[in-house]
Amino acid sequence: MKIRILTDSASDLSDELTKKFGIDVLPLSVFLGDIEYKDGETIEPKELYDNMRAGKVYKTSQVAPQEFKKKFEEYAKNNESCIYIGFSSELSGTYQSSTIAKEEILEEYPNFDITLIDTKCASGGFGLVVLKAAQMVMEGASKEDIVKATEFYAKHMEHIFTVDDLEYLFRGGRVSRTAAVLGSLLNIKPILHVDNGRLVPLEKVRGRNKVIKRMMDIIEERGVRLSEQTIGMTHGDDLDIALKAKKMMEERFGCKDFIIRDVGCAVGAHSGPGTLAIFFLNK
Template sequence: MKIKILSDSACDLPEEIIKDYNIDILPIVVIKGEKEYLDKVSIQPKEVYENMRKGEVYKTSQISPMDFKSKFQEYGQNGESVIYIAFSSGLSGTYQTSLLVKEDVKSEYSQLDLDIIDTKGASGGFGLMVLYAAKMAREGKTKEEIIKAVEFYRDHMQHIFTVDDIEYLYRGGRVSRTKAFIGGLLNIKPILHVDEEGKLIPIEKIRGKNKVFKTMLDIMEERSKEADLKSQIIGITHGDDIEGALKLKKLIEERFGSKDFLINTIGAAIGAHSGPGTLAIYFLDRNYNN
């Protein structure tokens, strides 16, 4: 039986890939004032970033239990074999909600064939896991083979990113007001990663954007010593900064010889907290040999 891949909008995959591989995507809720929108459905990242530059503040909310229930019931009725690849439990309650709803729906549809994986990842790193799973499903791999691969990618996917303005991390609750104020005055660009628990952790503080790029690639080199960066897809996502993303791509090509890239805009689910100008790179620190 062909495996169906389900994910959520925080994976930040390009729309053409989602359509090509027939991936189901549940949108995360984006909130501005009293209004609620669906990420990449009723609100697009470009609008969010433009408004954030004008001082607008956005918040996000996890996928509702009712939305999960409706989708899981659909799978139960259709008898589909499904893997839900979920946004990091360290950044959202979405994963935990999906587990609870699954048990509820199984009491109604005992035949529900659904596995749920916590990626401990976000944005492009999360998206690469979903893409790898969708490719394997298209190739006719078994559910066990796909789950094994995704769990390897989860354990070895590196997320390295920086934000253009530390003020957005303050608004998103990631740094204190004092740190945001001092960081803004000193033009400090924090470099962060996603740790093994799926949480955002600062690892460097750099002054000036050019130094940030060099430091990000230094970290990439250090963490990829057991990997072949030429033979894997390198993910790059950006907060409405395609020029910065393409510069990163060029630097990675020149330094590591990488040829295969997946570049996309960070959606509102992540961008509402990281802000415009965010740049991130994703890669495996060890190649997968199935």
């Protein structure tokens, strides 16, 4: 039975990779006022970040259950097996939508072979988990082995990131107004990570250059065999800062394989321009 990998746009995978590995992607919705856009389909990161810099505020919405059901029905009719690998349930209701759709589709197609995985990951870290599963499908691995590996990768995926302006995290309810104002005045850059699917502050560092150097220290403390890994890196329309971090990882850890992407619109609407995130497997 053919195995299909389904994910959502918060995985921030390029069209090139999704096509190469046969990954289906459902887009989250991004709203500017009453106008709805589909992440990666009708709005691209550059437009979003330019507008955010100009003061426009975006909101996001989960993938609806009916969108999942359409995909599930397509697979069921084709007698295909499905593994949905989803955005952290702590950051979006998208995974919950998939569970609703699963219940509905199994009423109509009780023999449909479907597995849902809540990665508790986001952006490039989430994308690396999806990519691992898709690679295993192409290699002919069993569904059981793919699910086990996916769950392992998700559990051990580190997200170390910083944002350039705390204002965007304030708008998303991640920090207080006082923290956002003081951060701007004092040039404070937070370092955050993802713990059990939630965004959690780690440290505060003053200055952009210092924060990247400190991120490297944290990566060294947490990473394992970094030179052998594919390192994920996403940025908020700031390729220069990502390339600077890449060079530091090459020189310090001997890393050779990178996937560098913009933070997509669904995540970037909350993290803002200038975000830098680095993803790798921990110890």
